[in-house]
Amino acid sequence: MNYLSLPWPWALVFVLSYSSRMVAAVEQSSDQETEPHRRAAARDLTLATEYLRRYYGLQTEPSWRRKRSDSSLGNRLRDMQRFFGLNATGSLDSETLGVMKAPRCGVPDVLDYTDKSGSRWTKRIISYNIGRYTSDIPPATVDRLIDSALNVWGRVSPLTFVRSLSREADIMVDFAAREHGDSYPFDGPLGTLAHAFGPGEGTGGDAHFDDDELWTAGSHGFNLYLVAAHEFGHSLGLGHSTNPESLMYPTYKRQNQHNLLSREDVVKINILYGTRGILPYYYSKTSLSPYYNIWNLVPRYPLLMQDKCNPNLSFDAVTSVGDANMFFKDSYLWIKYDQQCETKEGPVRNFIPKIDSNIDAAYSVPQRSLVYLFKASKFWTMKGSQVRKKPKSIYKFGISKEVERLDAAVHVNDTGHTLLFVKDMYWSYNENRRAMVDSKPRYISEDFPGINASISAAVYKDGFIHFFVGPVVFKYNYVQKQVVSVGKANSWLGC
Ligand code: ZN
Numbered sequence: 150m151n152y153l154s155l156p157w158p159w160a161l162v163f164v165l166s167y168s169s170r171m172v173a174a175v176e177q178s179s180d181q182e183t184e185p186h187r188r189a190a191a192r193d194l195t196l197a198t199e200y201l202r203r204y205y206g207l208q209t210e211p212s213w214r215r216k217r218s219d220s221s222l223g224n225r226l227r228d229m230q231r232f233f234g235l236n237a238t239g240s241l242d243s244e245t246l247g248v249m250k251a252p253r254c255g256v257p258d259v260l261d262y263t264d265k266s267g268s269r270w271t272k273r274i275i276s277y278n279i280g281r282y283t284s285d286i287p288p289a290t291v292d293r294l295i296d297s298a299l300n301v302w303g304r305v306s307p308l309t310f311v312r313s314l315s316r317e318a319d320i321m322v323d324f325a326a327r328e329h330g331d332s333y334p335f336d337g338p339l340g341t342l343a344h345a346f347g348p349g350e351g352t353g354g355d356a357h358f359d360d361d362e363l364w365t366a367g368s369h370g371f372n373l374y375l376v377a378a379h380e381f382g383h384s385l386g387l388g389h390s391t392n393p394e395s396l397m398y399p400t401y402k403r404q405n406q407h408n409l410l411s412r413e414d415v416v417k418i419n420i421l422y423g424t425r426g427i428l429p430y431y432y433s434k435t436s437l438s439p440y441y442n443i444w445n446l447v448p449r450y451p452l453l454m455q456d457k458c459n460p461n462l463s464f465d466a467v468t469s470v471g472d473a474n475m476f477f478k479d480s481y482l483w484i485k486y487d488q489q490c491e492t493k494e495g496p497v498r499n500f501i502p503k504i505d506s507n508i509d510a511a512y513s514v515p516q517r518s519l520v521y522l523f524k525a526s527k528f529w530t531m532k533g534s535q536v537r538k539k540p541k542s543i544y545k546f547g548i549s550k551e552v553e554r555l556d557a558a559v560h561v562n563d564t565g566h567t568l569l570f571v572k573d574m575y576w577s578y579n580e581n582r583r584a585m586v587d588s589k590p591r592y593i594s595e596d597f598p599g600i601n602a603s604i605s606a607a608v609y610k611d612g613f614i615h616f617f618v619g620p621v622v623f624k625y626n627y628v629q630k631q632v633v634s635v636g637k638a639n640s641w642l643g644c
C-alpha cells in the first residue's frame with residue numbers, strides 16, 4: 150500500500166518491529182567478535198529500516214526482493230539526519246542510531262500536510278472526550294491533564310475545547326496497547342508513545358496513547374500532559390518541527406511545563422486559526438479609541454490628489470493599525486480599511502499634524518497601540534493621531550551609527566520582533582526585551598529566500614510579511630521561508 154497517496158491521518162501505518170529488548174541487544178553490540186558483531190549490524194539495519202519506513206516514507210520491497218544496495222534507504226536516512234540536525238552522511242552511525250532509539254511520537258516526520266487542504270478545523274468550538282483510561286493515573290487526574298494539555302493551544306488561539314460525553318467528539322482520547330482498531334498498532338514499551346490524527350471526520354482529531362508505557366503526572370515514566378499537548382498539536386493540524394525548542398519536535402523530552410510552546414508553535418497555530426479572538430478595545434472603529442481619530446479627522450488643507458493607480462507607484466512606508474492600512478509616499482498618505490472600498494487620502498499633516506514631510510519607514514505594535522515613524526536618524530511614536538513629544542534617535546534600537554536612514558520596518562506580532570531593513574541587510578529587535586536579537590545585522594537574501602532587493606516598505610498582516618519592493622509587493626510566508634505571491638503595490642489601494 151502506498152501510504153503517501155493517502156490523506157495524512159492514514160499514514161501511521163507501519164508496525165515498528167523493534168522492542169526495548171531489541172534496543173538493549175543492539176546496545177550490547179560493541180563486542181568486536183565477528184559473528185555477534187555482524188548480527189548486531191543486521192539488527193541496527195532492521196531497526197533503521199523500520200524507523201525510516203515508519204517516519205520517513207521509505208518504501209521497502211519484501212526482503213526476498215530487496216536489492217543489496219538500496220539507494221532509497223540512504224536517501225531517507227539522510228532526510229532523517231537532516232531533520233534532526235545530524236551530519237547527513239547517509240550512514241548508520243551511533244549518533245543516528247541513538248536518535249532512532251529515542252521514545253517518540255508515532256506521526257511521520259516527512260509529510261508536509263501544511264500544503265494539504267482539510268488540515269484545520271473549520272469551527273472554533275471543538276469537542277473532546279476520553280474513552281478508555283489508563284490504569285497508571287487516577288481518572289480524575291487524566292481528565293485534568295488532558296484538559297490542561299488542550300488549553301496549551303486554547304490560550305494562544307481562538308479555539309475553545311468543550312468536554313462532550315459522546316464517542317463522536319471531535320477529539321477522542323484513548324489509551325490502548327498493540328492493535329487498537331485503527332490499523333496502526335502500538336509497539337509495546339518505549340518506541341512509539343502516542344499518535345494522533347489531523348482534523349477531520351471519524352478518527353480525525355483523535356489521539357491514542359500507548360498503554361504499554363508508564364504514564365504519569367510527574368517526572369518518572371512519560372508525562373501525560375507533555376505528550377498530550379504534543380499530540381493535540383497534530384489533532385489541530387500541525388506537523389513535526391525540526392526545531393528542538395518546539396513542542397512539535399518528534400522525540401520525547403522533559404521540559405518546563407509552564408511554557409511548552411515555542412514562538413514557532415504559536416505562529417503556526419495562529420496561521421491556521423488566527424490569534425485569540427478578543428480584539429483589544431482600540432481596534433473598534435465605533436468606539437472613541439485613539440485610532441478613531443486618524444480615520445475621522447477633517448482635512449484642514451485642500452487635498453492634493455495623487456494618482457494612486459499610477460503603475461509605477463511605490464511606497465516609502467506601509468503599516469497597519471487594526472484594520473486600517475496606512476501607505477506613505479513623499480508627504481502624502483492613503484488610509485484604507487480592510488473591508489471597505491473607500492480610501493482616505495491627503496497630505497500626511499492632515500492626519501498627523503506634527504509630520505510635515507516624507508517618512509522612511511513605519512511600523513506598529515498593537516499591544517502598545519503605538520505607531521513608530523522613521524525619518525533619517527530620528528523616529529516618532531504616535532498614539533491615535535497624537536505624535537508624542539520630540540523625536541528620538543534610531544540608534545536607541547542598537548543600530549550601527551553608520552546607518553543614516555532605514556528603508557523599511559515591520560513588526561511581526563507573532564514573534565514580538567521588529568525587523569529594521571537597511572539596504573541588503575536587516576536588524577531584528579526584540580520588542581519585549583527592548584534589545585536587538587543579534588548585535589550584527591543579517592542578510593535579507595539569506596533569511597528571506599526569494600527577496601533579493603532592498604525593501605521600500607513592509608507590513609505584517611494575517612500571518613504574512615508583505616515586502617514592497619518598488620512598484621511590486623511580495624506576500625511572504627516567513628515560517629516556510631517562501632514567497633507566496635507577487636502583485637502590484639497599489640493593488641492594496643484597489644487599483
Ligand atoms: Zn508528533
Ligand code: CA
Nearest residue numbers: 337338339341
Ligand atoms: Ca510504545
Ligand code: ZN
Nearest residue numbers: 329331333357
Ligand atoms: Zn491509534
